[in-house]
Amino acid sequence: MSDLLLPPQATQVGLAVDVAAFAMHAGELRVLLVQRGELPHARDWALPGGFVHPGEELHEAALRELRTETTVELEPRHLEQFFTFGEVNRDPRGRIVSVAHLAVLPAGAVEVSGGGHTLGAAWLSAHDPPRLAFDHQAILDRALGRLQLRLEYANLALEFLPDTFTLPELQGVFEAILNRKLDKRNFRKRVLSQGALLPSGERRSGVGRPAQLYRRAKNARTPAL
Amino acid sequence: MSDLLLPPQATQVGLAVDVAAFAMHAGELRVLLVQRGELPHARDWALPGGFVHPGEELHEAALRELRTETTVELEPRHLEQFFTFGEVNRDPRGRIVSVAHLAVLPAGAVEVSGGGHTLGAAWLSAHDPPRLAFDHQAILDRALGRLQLRLEYANLALEFLPDTFTLPELQGVFEAILNRKLDKRNFRKRVLSQGALLPSGERRSGVGRPAQLYRRAKNARTPAL
DNA sequence: CCAAAAGTGTTTTCCCTACACCCATGT
DNA sequence: ACATGGGTGTAGGGAAAACACTTTTGG
Numbered sequence: 252m253s254d255l256l257l258p259p260q261a262t263q264v265g266l267a268v269d270v271a272a273f274a275m276h277a278g279e280l281r282v283l284l285v286q287r288g289e290l291p292h293a294r295d296w297a298l299p300g301g302f303v304h305p306g307e308e309l310h311e312a313a314l315r316e317l318r319t320e321t322t323v324e325l326e327p328r329h330l331e332q333f334f335t336f337g338e339v340n341r342d343p344r345g346r347i348v349s350v351a352h353l354a355v356l357p358a359g360a361v362e363v364s365g366g367g368h369t370l371g372a373a374w375l376s377a378h379d380p381p382r383l384a385f386d387h388q389a390i391l392d393r394a395l396g397r398l399q400l401r402l403e404y405a406n407l408a409l410e411f412l413p414d415t416f417t418l419p420e421l422q423g424v425f426e427a428i429l430n431r432k433l434d435k436r437n438f439r440k441r442v443l444s445q446g447a448l449l450p451s452g453e454r455r456s457g458v459g460r461p462a463q464l465y466r467r468a469k470n471a472r473t474p475a476l
Numbered sequence: 477m478s479d480l481l482l483p484p485q486a487t488q489v490g491l492a493v494d495v496a497a498f499a500m501h502a503g504e505l506r507v508l509l510v511q512r513g514e515l516p517h518a519r520d521w522a523l524p525g526g527f528v529h530p531g532e533e534l535h536e537a538a539l540r541e542l543r544t545e546t547t548v549e550l551e552p553r554h555l556e557q558f559f560t561f562g563e564v565n566r567d568p569r570g571r572i573v574s575v576a577h578l579a580v581l582p583a584g585a586v587e588v589s590g591g592g593h594t595l596g597a598a599w600l601s602a603h604d605p606p607r608l609a610f611d612h613q614a615i616l617d618r619a620l621g622r623l624q625l626r627l628e629y630a631n632l633a634l635e636f637l638p639d640t641f642t643l644p645e646l647q648g649v650f651e652a653i654l655n656r657k658l659d660k661r662n663f664r665k666r667v668l669s670q671g672a673l674l675p676s677g678e679r680r681s682g683v684g685r686p687a688q689l690y691r692r693a694k695n696a697r698t699p700a701l
Numbered sequence: 702c703c704a705a706a707a708g709t710g711t712t713t714t715c716c717c718t719a720c721a722c723c724c725a726t727g728t
Numbered sequence: 729a730c731a732t733g734g735g736t737g738t739a740g741g742g743a744a745a746a747c748a749c750t751t752t753t754g755g
Contacts, residue, residue: 263489263491264488264491265488266491266562266571303562305571306564306571308562309560332560333559335560335575337491337575339532347520348491350560350562414515
């Protein structure tokens, strides 16, 4: 691997990844944010991210940043590159190109603490986040758009839930992501007709009639692109 | 813009763009390819592309590569980033990250000649291309997938045609991209009901009954994402 | 008048939407 | 018993798919 072969006009740039990691918390769609501990934008909220190490694949870098910056204890159920932000002046430190990734974490991944060079980490409202550093609001916007698209195509909603879940819980995931109410009967008809869900035992919630528990069928995978 | 602020573990990588530029030719979907004049992969076919210059935006680099490597005389009607290929060993020269772009050129953009460091350029079959250099077959596959998706959403098909066109021509664009036949009556019903097309004069083809010419309505734009 | 391509309608099916009441449990 | 949330069915509208013949031109 000799960089001497690179032509002289080749721009050497900083290569970074940023991760918009989503999870459900308190019936709401949340995104994982870190409070920056360094300049620029010290003390501002930002998406977890950082520079790709030499010899490290892009998705590996995304996973590493998730782990070291935020100490989430669960593995992402979905990780996908969705856009590359390369505007010349997007970062005051120089030409830094960021390959943005979308991650989905299951419910239960709510305990986070800051790690690395951050002051802290928290799951905050995805639809109404605080002011974000750099162009991270634009990244988050696009991540939300992609997440909404994926929801219809793939059965990405299941990745937000534990192995067994109720239909009202699943509907809650859809409503949180799409940011609107859905009709209960039409929703059940639609997801059950896909044949990707299997009933199991039963369960009681705090109040009201207990809900049937479901489990994802053996097939039913998340397609590509 | 001082790169001295970059932390030491920041990977400096080569930043490149590659362009999958599509156009219709002889009733077939073609992709613009260049024959490489330099190592590695000399004399192999490849997507036009190259390194981003300092201070140059990604889409500017994509346009420049199109122009200098292939001497196409027409402007792209659509240009969109669709995926970033950053695998560690995708290029023997070192860590080179390529932001792949999808371009659409109108019919008539068929005269191309090699430029820059290439031996030549040609519009070749998009669905059955020759062996390609690097990971360019993977890039092309993904570009085709994205193009097919975009076709349904946006009215991207119009970008393949001159200002005035016939409905059979438009149907030919759809069929070439989707790689399957469509029903004539259902097709006409669908596109005319969108209200994005306006009739104008008439026209004779070589043989058979002349077809009505259409023009795109004033509104009807290509949406984002 | 013949070849060649353009143009035209109807029927059926499927999916999405709207909509209101009963059921099972905990307190 | 009652409060709370879970569960169920049907009817109407609109989009998509299947399907064959007539029309207009050039040669």
